[in-house]
Amino acid sequence: QFELVESGGGLVQPGGSLRLSCAASVATLDYYAIGWFRQAPGKEREGVSCISGGGSSTTYAESVKGRFTVSKDKAKNTVYLQMNSLKPEDTAVYFCAGRGYYCSGIENNFNSWGQGTQVTVSS
Secondary structure: OOOEEEEOOEEEOOOOOEEEEEEEOOOOHHHOEEEEEEEOOOOOOEEEEEEOOOOOOEEEOOOOOOOEEEEEEHHHOEEEEEEOOOOHHHOEEEEEEEEOOOOOOOHHHOOEEOOOEEEEEOO
């Protein structure tokens, strides 16, 4: 397990953009996949995106494909989630989570979690 700290959440109007950051307390992210999950009020947590340890493999939920982009800055041990064309239904607490090299869509497969950052999309 390792520590993850999210940042970058906030209030944005529909159609706007935000970039979330997930900083990891590891020597290198080369060996770890980082996933993004979100939980809206009254709903279960759902997977949003994931990037593999090497960074060559990325996955996205259908609801965010074409709007969100996940990337990794190995020098900073930080993973980003660029969110464009935001919609009110994207409002949620966003979490990043870590596991071994390969991505997984199952949150129980992740053993390191950040504290979450609130994203609110509203006019």
